Amino acid sequence: MTRRLLLGCSAVGNALVEHTRDEGGARDDLVAVTDDTGWVSTLRDRNVATVEADPTDPATYPDSAAVVLVASDDPARNVAAARAARAAYPDAMIVAHLGTTPTDEQRTAVAAVADRVVDPAAAVADRVFEAVGLDGEPGVEEGSEDGAEAPLGDEGGEKPARLLATLRGLSGPLLVVAHDNPDPDAIASAIGLARIAASIGVEADACYGGEIAHQENRALVNLLDIGLRSFDDIDLDEYAGIALVDHSRAGINDSLPEDHPVDVVVDHHPPRGPVTGSFADIRPAVGAASTLIAEYLSRYGIAPDRELATALLYGIRIDTKDFTRATAIDDFEAAADLLAHADESTLERVESPSVSPETLRVLAAAIENRDVRGSVAASCVGEITDRDALAQAAERLLDLDGVTVTFVYGYMDDVIYGSARARGADLDAGELLRDALDPVGSAGGHAAMAGAQVPLGILSEVSESESLPDVVEAFVAGRFFEALDDAPAQPTGLPPEFLTD
Numbered sequence: 001m002t003r004r005l006l007l008g009c010s011a012v013g014n015a016l017v018e019h020t021r022d023e024g025g026a027r028d029d030l031v032a033v034t035d036d037t038g039w040v041s042t043l044r045d046r047n048v049a050t051v052e053a054d055p056t057d058p059a060t061y062p063d064s065a066a067v068v069l070v071a072s073d074d075p076a077r078n079v080a081a082a083r084a085a086r087a088a089y090p091d092a093m094i095v096a097h098l099g100t101t102p103t104d105e106q107r108t109a110v111a112a113v114a115d116r117v118v119d120p121a122a123a124v125a126d127r128v129f130e131a132v133g134l135d136g137e138p139g140v141e142e143g144s145e146d147g148a149e150a151p152l153g154d155e156g157g158e159k160p161a162r163l164l165a166t167l168r169g170l171s172g173p174l175l176v177v178a179h180d181n182p183d184p185d186a187i188a189s190a191i192g193l194a195r196i197a198a199s200i201g202v203e204a205d206a207c208y209g210g211e212i213a214h215q216e217n218r219a220l221v222n223l224l225d226i227g228l229r230s231f232d233d234i235d236l237d238e239y240a241g242i243a244l245v246d247h248s249r250a251g252i253n254d255s256l257p258e259d260h261p262v263d264v265v266v267d268h269h270p271p272r273g274p275v276t277g278s279f280a281d282i283r284p285a286v287g288a289a290s291t292l293i294a295e296y297l298s299r300y301g302i303a304p305d306r307e308l309a310t311a312l313l314y315g316i317r318i319d320t321k322d323f324t325r326a327t328a329i330d331d332f333e334a335a336a337d338l339l340a341h342a343d344e345s346t347l348e349r350v351e352s353p354s355v356s357p358e359t360l361r362v363l364a365a366a367i368e369n370r371d372v373r374g375s376v377a378a379s380c381v382g383e384i385t386d387r388d389a390l391a392q393a394a395e396r397l398l399d400l401d402g403v404t405v406t407f408v409y410g411y412m413d414d415v416i417y418g419s420a421r422a423r424g425a426d427l428d429a430g431e432l433l434r435d436a437l438d439p440v441g442s443a444g445g446h447a448a449m450a451g452a453q454v455p456l457g458i459l460s461e462v463s464e465s466e467s468l469p470d471v472v473e474a475f476v477a478g479r480f481f482e483a484l485d486d487a488p489a490q491p492t493g494l495p496p497e498f499l500t501d
Contacts, residue, residue: 005065009032010099033061035054055070057084058084065089073099075102075110090165095115096117163281166279173240174204175242177254184290185290189292190208192245196300208228223346244264247267249273249274267289270284304341356386377397380409381410390418391408391451394421404422406421414456418451430446430449431447438452
């Protein structure tokens with residue numbers, strides 16, 4: 001299959017060929033069609049397969065192409081070539097150079113059929129390289145069993161085109177689903193993917209299940225005025241496609257029905273089961289899903305607005321614990337790019353929210369009631385009024401000397417809530433809580449952080465000689481430490497049954 005097709009030639013097309021030469025790229029994956037005799041001679045001298053013909057005539061095109069670059073200096077011919085390319089290759093990524101002094105009508109015409117439109121500018125060649133994925137940054141090929149990396153300039157370079165093709169193929173709006181009780185990475189990734197869909201005219205809503213309870217997360221959403229819908233207000237029948245961000249399986253840690261059809265998955269956690277969808281990009285080596293979304297924005301030449309850039313940057317910083325945990329070069333590069341667009345003053349306000357008296361009380365109770373066994377600390381804090389305080393206490397208990405796994409739990413409104421954290425441990429916190437509490441409630445999460453909910457049920461019917469906190473502690477701690485004896489290890493790579501279509 002022809003991977004790259006050059007229609008027309010100019011300084012932009014010439015720069016593309018030169019870039020391929022500098023990177024040692026193969027010539028057999030590049031075909032040029034131009035009727036400019038001078039460029040025909042130049043391209044052929046460089047061993048580029050060149051057809052001397054009208055670049056606006058689809059009869060001269062190869063049978064297939066993954067990426068099409070429209071690169072004439074003539075705006076009218078670029079409009080015609082872009083339209084012909086879209087008709088010939090509905091699923092290809094089309095990057096169209098506007099040419100010299102285009103009219104507003106020509107700009108509109110090109111924008112209607114191209115995925116990215118490149119205005120004449122000094123940095124035009126660099127923007128084209130980013131848009132078509134030719135800068136050689138690493139990615140993971142879908143369907144890989146071991147998570148091995150492949151250059152984006154090879155098969156991985158088709159990811160941006162395939163994502164847009166999947167979105168464009170939807171018959172209606174897209175629903176982007178974050179995992180339940182979303183963290184900043186999930187929130188930012190959801191609104192970022194919705195922004196990408198909107199850039200090609202696909203309506204999209206970002207949503208979440210559960211609550212946004214953590215004080216910093218609430219501050220993020222409120223200060224940036226992030227438009228994230230509650231899943232409770234969603235009618236799935238109104239959407240033609242579903243995308244998952246920061247998790248990879250419907251019904252597992254989200255509010256979708258289990259095994260609900262999914263079209264797009266963007267995640268950085270190794271999945272524990274089969275992942276299905278028309279498009280899936282799962283890279284366990286990367287520290288945050290926000291990094292992947294930022295990369296796609298860069299590929300498409302979409303400059304994030306202040307709110308989106310700030311949210312993505314914060315998502316990366318939180319999931320990598322300020323670049324000290326599970327961090328890849330991609331995370332640093334994405335953060336550096338986002339920093340130019342983000343609002344640092346807003347970040348400071350998000351990171352320093354007021355702490356409620358309830359949070360301080362729960363933290364004090366977690367410290368006082370801790371049950372430490374080896375490197376694991378569990379603590380029952382009794383009745384609570386803010387379930388998010390559990391997550392903050394679990395995070396703070398990790399600062400105890402020698403502790404690598406924490407689990408803090410309490411109850412409110414006839415439900416027992418728990419939050420677990422792991423740092424530098426071999427076990428998977430999400431799977432540990434599933435083993436311990438899923439049979440009597442619901443539990444799940446990731447290797448480093450997880451949560452659980454268990455109906456209080458008959459435990460609330462205690463005798464006068466018993467206290468409810470003691471009964472809850474005996475029940476939950478018993479199941480937790482029993483599961484800990486055979487704790488599941490953290491997943492690595494991608495499972496053999498990993499699927500993408």
